[in-house]
Amino acid sequence: MKGLGVTRFLPVDQAGCFVEHVLGAEPPKGRDLQVHIKAVSVNPIDCKMRASVAGELSVPKILGWDASGVVTAVGPDVTLFRPGDEVYYAGSISRPGCNSEYHLVDERIVGRKPGGLSHGEAAALPLTTITAxxxxxxxxxxxxxxxxxxxxxxxxxxxxxxxxxxxxxxxxxxxxxxxxxxxxxxxxxxxxxxxxxxxxxxxxxxxxxxxxxxxxxxxxxxxxxxxxxxxxxxxxxxxxxxxxxxxxxxxxxxxxxxxxxxxxxxxxEFMFTKAMYETDDMVSQHELLNRVADLVERGIIKTTMTEQGGPLTAANLARAHQRVESGQMVGKYVLSGFGA
Missing domain, CATH: 3.40.50.720 (NAD(P)-binding Rossmann-like Domain)
Structure with a gap:
């Protein structure tokens, strides 16, 4: 499977800001889900993490902490989801991000995708929903x-x-x-x-x-x-x-x-705290994402997606980072589908 990562910090207008990388196909273990990524959203934390890369990395760092997709496999200890379920989540900053074709994530920080939303509309929500x-x-x-x-x-x-x-x-x-x-x-x-x-x-x-x-x-x-x-x-x-x-x-x-x-x-407030330290109440993020999915379906909460930048490619991801770094964003910037 493929992913988009950074090997060194480069401004978004320079070639090589993001590089395509072939990732190992690691099966899900424990409470992990394997998710086929359908859409991602870009947040300020992505830009900060890109800027934090010092020197040159031998293996690209995969960013991205807002995703919507479909569960394709589950670890042996998973109880909340099964293959075929549509999900949305922000993930953990302690693990590789979701700018890839497939992604592993702990089920306790994953919610069911709100019905009636596209994967792009759903990907705009998790990180900001949990933080708020x-x-x-x-x-x-x-x-x-x-x-x-x-x-x-x-x-x-x-x-x-x-x-x-x-x-x-x-x-x-x-x-x-x-x-x-x-x-x-x-x-x-x-x-x-x-x-x-x-x-x-x-x-x-x-x-x-x-x-x-x-x-x-x-x-x-x-x-x-x-x-x-x-x-x-x-x-x-x-x-x-x-x-x-x-x-x-x-x-x-x-x-x-x-x-x-x-x-x-x-x-x-730092929304990655529970996943970073695997706190006893880590599953509360699963619960709140499901609760907000209900509110979306009832018309009480609406998606905050305001801009779509096409499929997830190196060039489009760089443009998304540039847009977020401009400080002029209203709502969220989304990329849907991998490559093309």
Missing amino acids: WESLFERLLIPLDPQHNAGTSILIIGAAGGVGSMAIQLAKYAGLTVVATASRDVSKRWCLQLGADFCLDHQRHLVAELDRVDLAGVNYILCLNDVNYYWQAMADIIQPQGRICAVVSAKEPLDLTVLKNKSVGFAW
């Missing part, structure tokens, strides 16, 4: 109860990207007042289309922007952008005993004492 779900309901500890959340608000900073697009929808499902931030008109329209109640300009002072929509503060904040840049503004905006979650690594140490007087909680 865990951020809202596991890190921020928001109850999944619309009645309980009546009158409760969340600020989502950088809401037009993949994670923000899912967080808006899930937060509305949970009954929160959703305040999104974006800077471009197209991004603001996208956030409002997904259900945000307000959309602020994060290039302006957020306290003043909240005043503009008659909000004195918010109960929760999900920061999907530069946490250092927004740190003091978040400390000013958050209500007493509120909670803040961030997904982007800090460039400098954070001063947690600015949250002390308000007794504010702070948490990080």
Whole structure:
């Protein structure tokens, strides 16, 4: 089988940024599924992992952590799936990625593909769905109860990207007042289309922007952008005993004492944690992906695929990375099918 990988870090406009590589046909073991990849989506983590390659590798590193496909074989300990099942998942950063014809993945982090979606539409969802779900309901500890959340608000900073697009929808499902931030008109329209109640300009002072929509503060904040840049503004905006979650690594140490007087909680979210450490609750990602598949089928959640770049080839994958690196993406970029 074939895969697309990197042997050294190259800018996306240089030939050889991605190379085709013949992979060994390793059978699934334990709780692994072998999945025939039908579509993949590109995320910022793909670009970061490509940039992290130092020197020249003798064996290409396969990237890609968003996939939809069909199970073709299962390991001896698998209980959740069988060959022929359509699935979607993000995978594990500790293992080779999904930019290949076939891929091995632990069943505990795989969900059934939502009915009614193409493989491309489904591939846009897993990584951002898991990140948004865990951020809202596991890190921020928001109850999944619309009645309980009546009158409760969340600020989502950088809401037009993949994670923000899912967080808006899930937060509305949970009954929160959703305040999104974006800077471009197209991004603001996208956030409002997904259900945000307000959309602020994060290039302006957020306290003043909240005043503009008659909000004195918010109960929760999900920061999907530069946490250092927004740190003091978040400390000013958050209500007493509120909670803040961030997904982007800090460039400098954070001063947690600015949250002390308000007794504010702070948490990080990294969706690969459970798979990396094989935590006892690892199967929760399987469960939440299935739950979101149900919400998609009920019309409550919609795919965030906004751009399709053709089949998965070296040239198309480089263009996808270039698009994601531009910082201008709204929603998700998808490639469907291998080669051609």
